[in-house]
Structure formats: structure tokens, C-alpha cells
Amino acid sequence: MKLMQLAISLSGAAAVALSLSGLAEAESVSSEASPIYGVTLPDGYRQWPLIAPAQEAAPLNELRAVLGNEVAIKAYAVKTLPFPDGTVLVKLAWKHTQSPEFEPASIPGAATTVQVMVKDAKKYASTGGWGFGRFINGKPADEAQHKTCFACHQALVKDHDFVFTRYAP
Template identity: 60%
Template sequence: MKRIPLLAFAAATSVCIIASMSAPAGGAEDEASPIFGVRIPTGYRQWSMIAVSHEAGQLNELRGILGNPVAMKAFVDGTLPFPDGTIIAKVAWKELSSVGDDAALGSMQAYVPGAPTTVQIMVKDSSKYAETGGWGFGRFIGGKPTDEAQHETCFPCHQANAKDHDFVFTRYAP
């Protein structure tokens, strides 16, 4: 193996390892989101993968959407509306070109997670969040909730664009 591809591979591997680390998982002691009181669930990074997404343009993010066991059962079974206890977590990173993969593929076309951007949480509780379709929302940057103004935009967007799927954008990708 030539020295330059080996160095490129080592650099890309290092970036992937660093990128896989995100904000702390959090738990009950962390700050709750304004309006909804949603917290980052402890251990959410060990939940199952529902789907992935890519946001191009200004956001330029790669996203992984994870579900707790209640969410996963509902997604797999196609259950709508989602049952109370469903929790969905979206973890997002800046998209970063993969030097190692690009070298192996012969052109610039591969991407990996870069710096973490946000963790977004949706919690289904029909009673507690009756005014917002049964869902509570939390958006966190660096483990801290964003301001109230950002949280005020959550339900209107989901209501306008995902009402037919119990206000959830994500579809299960088996």
C-alpha cells in the first residue's frame, strides 16, 4: 500500500471515530426543552435504527433516526397512531467528505458524519401533549435545549407536513 492512500485512510478513520462521538446521552438530570419538558433519554444511542436521512443545501447534514422499543414495534408493525411511550430520536452531523473512501472509489463521492449538530426528540403521550397531536418535542445542541422560539416551530411544521403519518416524517427503512 502506498504511503499517501494509507495516510488518507488513517485520517478518514480518525475522523469517523471522532464523528461517532456526540453530545452526552443525558438523562433526568439534564435540562428539559422549553414548552414540552422533553429531555434527552439516557441510552438513546443504543436504540434501533429506524432510518437515515440526508439534508443537503444549507443544513448539509447526515442524520440517523433511532427508536425506543415501543417506537420500533410500531414502525415494524405499521401501527398508526403511534402508541403512548413511543420515543424517536434524530441525531444529526455535518456532512464531511470521506478522503479514504473517495481515494478507494477514485472520485469525490463518499461522505461520513462530521461535527455533531443537533439531537431532536419526539415523545408520544396523548394526555400530556394533547394540544400538539400527542407529541412532545425537544431540540438540543451540545446537550442543551434550544430556546422556546425554536420549539414553537416544531408542531406547526409536523402538523402541516406529516399529519397523515401521526405527525412523524420518518418512514421505516427495513
């Protein structure tokens, strides 16, 4: 059973990684800033290195991939905490869909959100040094959705500089 779960997880992660290039053309980068934090989608983020894949269970039921800029990748490589200013993390999310070709595997379905975290200790001092952006179809989500970002990170991962994602070497 554990071997089957591993195979499913690996096939899902591979599908997410392979889909990054195909979805890059489907979503345009928005220059619109998120409410509260003023975060925008960074130029070229779809070409950034993968930090880790993830799977979100119910109720969201999503496949996710977290990408990082050069500052983020270097910080993860040497296990730097807190993350340095200039760190940018981008989480891509898709509906978790069963593969039509191989029943135990999962593939990305419809894109759901792109979420961004930007580290600037002075600018975002009141939120642990992080600014947040959540984008749906390239447009910033409403203010109410952004108000939940820091509260969740603060409650659950304060001891890891408010970052959920761990590096998958």
C-alpha cells in the same frame, strides 16, 4: 448516474451507522428539559435501534439517523398509526462532509443537533400527542426553535401521525 447516487447514499448511511458508537462517548446526556414541552434526552438512546438514515439538503446540509425505543420499533414493524403512547424517536444530525479517503462518499462531520419526539396523547394533546425537544451540545435549544417543531410536522405529515421518518427495514 443513479448507481453512483446509490453508492454515495449507501456509503453515507454506513458512515452514519458506524459513527453512532464513536459519538456516543462524545456527547453527554443532559437532564435539562426542553422549553415548552419538558422533553429530556432519554437515557441510553445512543444504543437504540436505527429506524432510518436520512440526508437533509440545503440549507442544512446534514446527515441524520433516527433511532427509536422499543415501543417505536414495534410500532414501525407492524405499521401502527397512530403511534402508541410511550413511543420515543431520536434524530441525530451531523454536518454532511465529503470523505477524505473516497471522494464520492460522505461522512458525518460536526454534530449539529439531537432532536427528540415523545408520544403522550394526554400530556401533549394540543400538539397531536407529541412533545418535542431539540438539543445542541447536550443543552436544550431556545424556546423560539421549539415553537417551530409542531408547526412543521402539522403542515407536512399530519396524515402520518406527525412523523416524517419511515422505517428502513
